[in-house]
Amino acid sequence: MITIKLALIVSNILFSSQGTRANRRYIHAGVQYQPSQITVCCFAGGVVLEGSENRWQENQLLAALPEKERSRLIPQLEILTLFAKETLYEAADELNYVYFPLDCIVVLISSVESKATVEVGLIGNEGLVGAPILMGAKHSTNQALILTEGKALRLPAAAIRKEAKRSSRMREIILNYANALMAQSAQLAACHRYHTPQARLARLLLMIDDRMQSPELRVTQDLLASLLGTRRATVTEAARQIQNSQLIQSVRGRIRLLDRKGLEKAACSCYAIISSQQLETKARPEIS
Numbered sequence: 620m621i622t623i624k625l626a627l628i629v630s631n632i633l634f635s636s637q638g639t640r641a642n643r644r645y646i647h648a649g650v651q652y653q654p655s656q657i658t659v660c661c662f663a664g665g666v667v668l669e670g671s672e673n674r675w676q677e678n679q680l681l682a683a684l685p686e687k688e689r690s691r692l693i694p695q696l697e698i699l700t701l702f703a704k705e706t707l708y709e710a711a712d713e714l715n716y717v718y719f720p721l722d723c724i725v726v727l728i729s730s731v732e733s734k735a736t737v738e739v740g741l742i743g744n745e746g747l748v749g750a751p752i753l754m755g756a757k758h759s760t761n762q763a764l765i766l767t768e769g770k771a772l773r774l775p776a777a778a779i780r781k782e783a784k785r786s787s788r789m790r791e792i793i794l795n796y797a798n799a800l801m802a803q804s805a806q807l808a809a810c811h812r813y814h815t816p817q818a819r820l821a822r823l824l825l826m827i828d829d830r831m832q833s834p835e836l837r838v839t840q841d842l843l844a845s846l847l848g849t850r851r852a853t854v855t856e857a858a859r860q861i862q863n864s865q866l867i868q869s870v871r872g873r874i875r876l877l878d879r880k881g882l883e884k885a886a887c888s889c890y891a892i893i894s895s896q897q898l899e900t901k902a903r904p905e906i907s
């Protein structure tokens with residue numbers, strides 16, 4: 620609470636000193652949250668605009684809500700800058716917020732005895748982090764890690780529960796997405812058991828590319844190994860094979876896709892299955 624008040628004070632000082640409220644140009648307050656170390660860049664109070672654009676439109680679930688529901692939500696949203704490798708939730712953490720990614724990517728990671736890890740879900744601006752809140756969950760079952768930095772909108776758990784009770788359309792949108800995410804997790808479980816490291820790496824790179832706003836992915840092979848549940852040397856070899864086929868360029872932790880169609884051929888069938896499931900349940904604006 621003290622942090623929130625401090626952020627509002629800092630934010631107000633910045634607004635008033637810059638005189639920018641009128642032209643909708645907001646300043647990063649630079650307030651650090653604990654424990655997830657999220658930098659708050661501007662505070663709610665009806666503010667979800669940055670620059671001259673409506674940032675909420677960049678999240679497909681929020682954009683699909685009817686105007687009435689959306690206008691109730693907007694004053695309750697905070698816009699945050701999330702940095703790569705930061706954690707939104709650890710497994711067993713209390714689920715206090717849902718996060719709607721705008722241009723960041725979040726990966727859900729499951730771990731065994733705090734050692735072996737594997738990806739169980741990838742979330743970009745097509746979805747949200749924390750959907751189990753609407754199914755009665757109080758605690759996270761996975762770690763939610765920021766894979767690529769960017770912005771997200773945050774809403775308290777109590778607020779999303781309240782709004783979902785009032786709006787059947789909101790419940791439908793979020794539960795549809797939660798269903799797609801569960802289907803993705805189930806497919807990934809089979810993928811990690813039966814498909815080769817090379818095919819899984821190609822599938823993962825395509826899934827990241829689908830959600831990425833920039834042409835280049837910055838990710839270490841250590842992190843890729845922990846997402847694929849394999850050794851680093853295995854990922855290095857898989858990346859080398861894919862690179863030798865001229866499908867990607869991988870240089871010092873930077874990966875660029877050179878031949879997307881070729882990468883789709885190299886990926887396991889899970890990529891097409893997950894993509895079609897996502898498309899099937901994609902939130903669309905309600906037609907009245």
Ligand SMILES: [Zn+2]
Pocket residue numbers: 809810811814818819822887888889890
């Ligand atoms: Zn697979």
